[in-house]
Amino acid sequence: MKFVILGCGRVGSRLATMLDMMGHEVAIIDKSQDSFKRLPPSYNGQAIIGVGIDEDVLRSAGIEKADVFAAVTNGDNTNIMASEIAKELFNVPRVLARIYDPLREETYHALGLETICPTTLISNVIVGRVLPGEVKPKVPTPAGTNPLGSGQGL
Amino acid sequence: MYIIIAGGGKVGRFLTENLVNRGHEVLLIEKEKYKVEQYTEQFGGIVVQGDACEAQVLSDAGVARADVLIAVTGDDEDNLVCCQVAKRKFKVGRVIARVNNPKNERIFRALGIDATVSHTRALLEIIEQELPLSSLRHLFYIRDSKLEIIEVIIGPDSPARDKTISNLDFPTDSSILLVVRNGKVLVPGGNLALKEQDEIVILTPQNSDNQVQEALIGE
Numbered sequence: 149m150k151f152v153i154l155g156c157g158r159v160g161s162r163l164a165t166m167l168d169m170m171g172h173e174v175a176i177i178d179k180s181q182d183s184f185k186r187l188p189p190s191y192n193g194q195a196i197i198g199v200g201i202d203e204d205v206l207r208s209a210g211i212e213k214a215d216v217f218a219a220v221t222n223g224d225n226t227n228i229m230a231s232e233i234a235k236e237l238f239n240v241p242r243v244l245a246r247i248y249d250p251l252r253e254e255t256y257h258a259l260g261l262e263t264i265c266p267t268t269l270i271s272n273v274i275v276g277r278v279l280p281g282e283v284k285p286k287v288p289t290p291a292g293t294n295p296l297g298s299g300q301g302l
Numbered sequence: 303m304y305i306i307i308a309g310g311g312k313v314g315r316f317l318t319e320n321l322v323n324r325g326h327e328v329l330l331i332e333k334e335k336y337k338v339e340q341y342t343e344q345f346g347g348i349v350v351q352g353d354a355c356e357a358q359v360l361s362d363a364g365v366a367r368a369d370v371l372i373a374v375t376g377d378d379e380d381n382l383v384c385c386q387v388a389k390r391k392f393k394v395g396r397v398i399a400r401v402n403n404p405k406n407e408r409i410f411r412a413l414g415i416d417a418t419v420s421h422t423r424a425l426l427e428i429i430e431q432e433l434p435l436s437s438l439r440h441l442f443y444i445r446d447s448k449l450e451i452i453e454v455i456i457g458p459d460s461p462a463r464d465k466t467i468s469n470l471d472f473p474t475d476s477s478i479l480l481v482v483r484n485g486k487v488l489v490p491g492g493n494l495a496l497k498e499q500d501e502i503v504i505l506t507p508q509n510s511d512n513q514v515q516e517a518l519i520g521e
Binding site: 204225226229236251252255259 | 355356377378380383386387390391403405406409412
């Protein structure tokens with residue numbers, strides 16, 4: 149399968165390396181050349197420098213033939229916008245976006261985006277391990293607490 | 303009208319001032335605390351601190367009864383998300399986004415934003431008009447129709463010089479709107495012969511002005 153990954157941080161580089169080792173075709177995009185140092189020398193895929201919300205950058209990563217697009221930069225809004233471009237404009241069959249802010253994740257999940265929220269995921273895992281079997285309550289999210297929400301991504 | 307403005311940079315501030323002076327009910331949402339304090343001194347209690355991309359902040363701002371939301375931060379992705387949350391979650395009738403990268407205008411439209419404003423494109427258009435580099439000048443894009451209005455000045459080597467309009471080899475999808483000669487507007491009838499220094503104003507599909515160029519300017 150052909151994968152396009154946006155963001156070569158810890159998650160992105162690991163994901164790209166893993167998929168590459170499994171024999172899939174991988175292209176990873178990051179705005180900084182430095183980020184690609186996280187990829188091992190054995191990595192066979194493409195590494196593209198550029199902004200992930202730019203159609204031309206996505207095209208050069210082969211988005212038109214991609215089966216899967218995953219947006220894992222540290223900017224929620226960047227991930228959302230890039231995912232929407234992949235889904236709506238390039239019709240990529242499977243699009244996944246990481247969104248740190250639980251409230252925003254809820255909103256975009258309801259609007260049809262396949263979202264992953266590490267914040268709720270990890271909280272749930274910790275509670276599940278330490279207090280197995282107890283029912284997890286639905287946590288209200290206070291406004292204005294998300295430092296990664298905007299402007300910090302690609 | 304109740305108008306919510308997201309982003310208190312220069313654009314957001316002047317927009318707030320302008321809309322308040324026109325008698326609208328305005329609420330400005332800005333992330334930075336020091337700006338919120340500064341603007342509160344200037345505008346009074348119509349400035350709130352928060353991230354306008356967050357549903358809770360918008361909800362507290364009474365976005366559900368807003369007539370218009372205008373997102374004018376310096377980040378396109380923030381403006382997009384803010385407008386989408388307002389429109390899709392809170393059903394705001396009209397959302398307008400500032401677009402910093404002109405490339406994003408088309409994308410924003412495709413993703414459901416009602417109107418976009420690109421200051422970069424506006425500046426480029428003005429600069430292009432002021433630069434007399436080519437004898438073909440772009441005057442105006444007609445949004446959504448993919449048409450533009452351009453102006454050509456007939457030069458000494460123009461193949462159209464001293465020809466009547468009906469004898470021009472002019473593309474059928476373009477039309478001559480006006481001929482300006484010595485500051486006077488002439489009706490572009492088929493019998494009008496074009497002269498050197500005539501300014502021709504033309505409506506033509508965007509990015510297909512090559513044929514116009516061939517007909518009026520030459521190779």
